[in-house]
Every structure is written in structure tokens, then in C-alpha cells.
Amino acid sequence: MAFDFEKPIFELEEKIGELEKYAAKNKLDLTKEISFLEKKVEDKKTEVYTNLTPWQRVEIARYIKRPTTLEYIESIFDDFIEFFGDRAYSDDAAIVGGIASYHGTAVTVIGHQRGRDTKDNIHRNFGMAHPDGYRKALRLMKQADKFNRPVICFIDTKGAYPGKAAEERGQSESIARNLVEMAGLKVPVISIVIGEGGSGGALALGVCNRLLMLENATYSVISPEGAASILFKDASLKEIAAESLKITAGDLEDFGIADEVIREPQGGAHNDREAVFGALDRSIQKHLDELSKMDGQRLMDDRYDKYMNIGVFNEQS
Numbered sequence: 001m002a003f004d005f006e007k008p009i010f011e012l013e014e015k016i017g018e019l020e021k022y023a024a025k026n027k028l029d030l031t032k033e034i035s036f037l038e039k040k041v042e043d044k045k046t047e048v049y050t051n052l053t054p055w056q057r058v059e060i061a062r063y064i065k066r067p068t069t070l071e072y073i074e075s076i077f078d079d080f081i082e083f084f085g086d087r088a089y090s091d092d093a094a095i096v097g098g099i100a101s102y103h104g105t106a107v108t109v110i111g112h113q114r115g116r117d118t119k120d121n122i123h124r125n126f127g128m129a130h131p132d133g134y135r136k137a138l139r140l141m142k143q144a145d146k147f148n149r150p151v152i153c154f155i156d157t158k159g160a161y162p163g164k165a166a167e168e169r170g171q172s173e174s175i176a177r178n179l180v181e182m183a184g185l186k187v188p189v190i191s192i193v194i195g196e197g198g199s200g201g202a203l204a205l206g207v208c209n210r211l212l213m214l215e216n217a218t219y220s221v222i223s224p225e226g227a228a229s230i231l232f233k234d235a236s237l238k239e240i241a242a243e244s245l246k247i248t249a250g251d252l253e254d255f256g257i258a259d260e261v262i263r264e265p266q267g268g269a270h271n272d273r274e275a276v277f278g279a280l281d282r283s284i285q286k287h288l289d290e291l292s293k294m295d296g297q298r299l300m301d302d303r304y305d306k307y308m309n310i311g312v313f314n315e316q317s
Contacts, residue, residue, distance in 0.1 A: 001032035002065070003060070006048065009048060009186075012040055012075055015037060016038060016087065016237060019033060026249045027200035045266055045267075046266075052282045053242070053243070054218075054248050055238060055243070058196075058218055058224060058247075059122070060267075061217050062196060067194065067276065068197055069096060069114075070113055072154060073100065073111070073139050075281075076280065079101040080109065082096060083097055083098045083136075084130075086131075087135075089131075089135075091130045093125070094111065094124050094125045094126075094128055095112055097109060102152070103303070105150070107149050107150045108141065108149045108150065109151075109152050109153075109154075110137045110152075111154030111156065111205070112129065112157040112202075114127035126161060129160055129161060129168060129169060129201060130143055130160075130163075130166045131171050132169070134175055134178050136179050137204070138159055141185060145185050149187060150292070152191075152192070152284065153208065153287075154192050154195045154205075155191055155202045155205050155206055156195035156197075157195075157196060158198045158223065161201075163248045168239055178207070179203065179294065180204070182208070183207050183304070185299070185300070187296070188209055188291035188292060188294070189289060190208055190210045191211050192212040192280065192284070193217040193249070194214050196217070196218055197213075198220065198223060199221055199222060202219065206219075210287045211252075211258050213257065213262070214262050214264055214276070215249055215261055215263055215264040215268060217249050217264050218247040218248060219249075219257070220245050223238075225238045228240065231244075262283055263279065
């Protein structure tokens with residue numbers, strides 16, 4: 001059991017286990033009883049996972065066992081060569097990137113990298129990048145533009161690191177420069193939100209031709225806790241804020257911000273990594289095939305139109 005809302009499912013599965021042990025110990029045939037409970041488990045899973053609240057999806061998006069950028073790279077791409085450093089200050093482990101082969105095509109892959117455990121999270125700064133990370137990402141994007149390689153970005157961060165040192169080294173400027181430079185890339189850019197997409201730290205890898213989101217990913221200007229603190233002066237009202245912010249993949253697709261939502265197994269991507277890797281691979285391939293038919297100017301125009309159309313609505317009399 002990973003989440004509180006899964007407790008009813010876990011309790012039923014525990015009862016099945018106890019019944020199986022009892023039947024084996026006493027040499028009883030309890031097949032009908034066990035089958036009945038198994039049916040209840042499936043019904044409960046359907047009830048729980050088809051009615052997830054926005055906050056519950058936030059919990060899934062943040063789950064420590066959720067696949068990370070490097071796991072997607074290892075599964076979907078071949079011959080990945082990681083590049084390090086921003087050629088100005090340091091290498092930021094919160095962002096990884098390099099070149100790889102994707103179905104025979106050379107591509108540049110960049111993404112936020114969370115840790116897989118506590119020690120790794122400290123090393124990766126929990127996926128919250130410093131300016132050095134965004135400058136590393138920009139260096140790789142410019143290189144991709146020079147050598148005509150598509151850029152594929154994985155977004156998974158609570159936001160850019162807000163510490164004093166990051167601000168002193170130009171955190172806001174580094175993010176702003178990424179937005180400007182990404183808008184002018186003459187190669188296809190696909191961004192995928194695989195977990196949390198938080199604030200400018202996420203947007204710095206999100207100016208793209210196609211934005212894809214995993215079903216339980218979120219994308220927002222601020223976290224539910226932060227919004228609740230500002231709007232309601234009470235961070236404990238995070239569930240209400242999550243509902244109001246409209247941060248789920250379904251919401252973003254309805255608004256025309258996300259171009260496609262990739263379905264996940266019941267309970268989240270961590271429950272069947274291979275299925276999610278396969279689904280995302282097919283989606284990337286489809287969109288990349290479409291974008292590869294456009295020349296540089298058309299790609300820039302397509303990107304411009306995508307963002308200019310966000311928030312536009314028609315008022316009917």
C-alpha cells in the first residue's frame with residue numbers, strides 16, 4: 001500500500017491472504033469465498049482509481065517509486081551519452097541530459113532527475129535545479145539546434161531551487177533565457193510531464209511543439225500547499241487548492257495545453273513500468289514523425305501558435 005486512499009483495497013487483499021492460509025492449514029475448499037473477495041477487490045480498485053481527486057493524483061505524481069527521467073531514458077532510448085556541466089559554474093545533478101539514438105534517429109534528451117532514495121535525492125536536490133542546471137539544458141538545446149537533432153524533455157520537479165545561492169547566480173534569468181531560446185529552436189521539441197510540473201522550474205523545459213502528460217502527472221504555477229497558504233492562509237487546505245488550480249493531466253488536456261495524455265496502470269506508473277515505457281515510446285514516435293515533416297520556420301511558428309492560443313476563448317451570445 002502506497003497511499004491512504006488505497007487502504008480499503010489493501011485490507012481486502014489482506015483478508016484474501018488470511019483466508020488462503022486458513023484454507024491451506026485446515027485443508028478446506030474456500031475457492032468460492034476467495035473468488036468473491038477477489039471480485040470485491042477488482043470492484044474496489046475500479047471505484048478508487050476511476051474517481052481519484054486532484055490531490056490524490058498529486059500524491060501519485062510525487063511518489064518516490066515513480067519512474068524517473070533516467071529510467072525512461074534507459075528504457076526508451078539507445079546509446080545514451082550523458083553530458084555534464086554548464087561551462088560556466090558547475091554540473092547540476094538535478095538536470096540530466098545528453099545525446100541518444102531514438103529508433104535510429106539522433107536526438108538530444110534532457111530532464112529533471114529526482115533521487116531514487118533519500119541519499120540520491122540529496123545528491124539530486126530533489127529534482128530542484130539551480131541556474132547551472134538550466135544553463136546546462138540550454139547548452140544541450142543549442143547544440144541540438146546546430147546539429148539538427150530533435151529535443152525531448154522530461155519534466156519532473158516541484159520547481160526551481162529557491163535558495164540564496166541560486167538567486168545570486170541568476171535563477172530567474174536562467175529560466176527566462178531558456179524560455180526565449182526554446183521558442184526559437186528550429187528543431188522539433190517534445191516535452192513530457194512524467195511527475196510534478198512545478199512553476200518556472202518546469203516551464204524552463206516546457207516551451208515545446210508538443211506537450212505530453214502521464215495520466216497522474218500535474219502541471220501548475222504553484223503547488224497546492226503554496227496556493228492554499230496564499231489564498232486561504234492555511235496550507236492544510238491543499239486538497240481544496242488542488243481542485244481549484246486545475247492541475248491534472250485531464251484538466252490541461254481540456255484547456256488545450258497538453259496535447260496528449262498517456263494512460264497509466266491502475267494506481268500509477270510504478271505499478272507497471274514496462275507498460276508505461278511502451279505507451280510513451282509510441283506517443284513520442286507518433287508526434288516526432290509529424291513534427292519531422294516541418295522545416296525550421298514552420299516548427300517555430302507551430303510553437304508560437306500553440307502558446308498564443310492558450311487561454312483564448314470565444315464568447316457566444
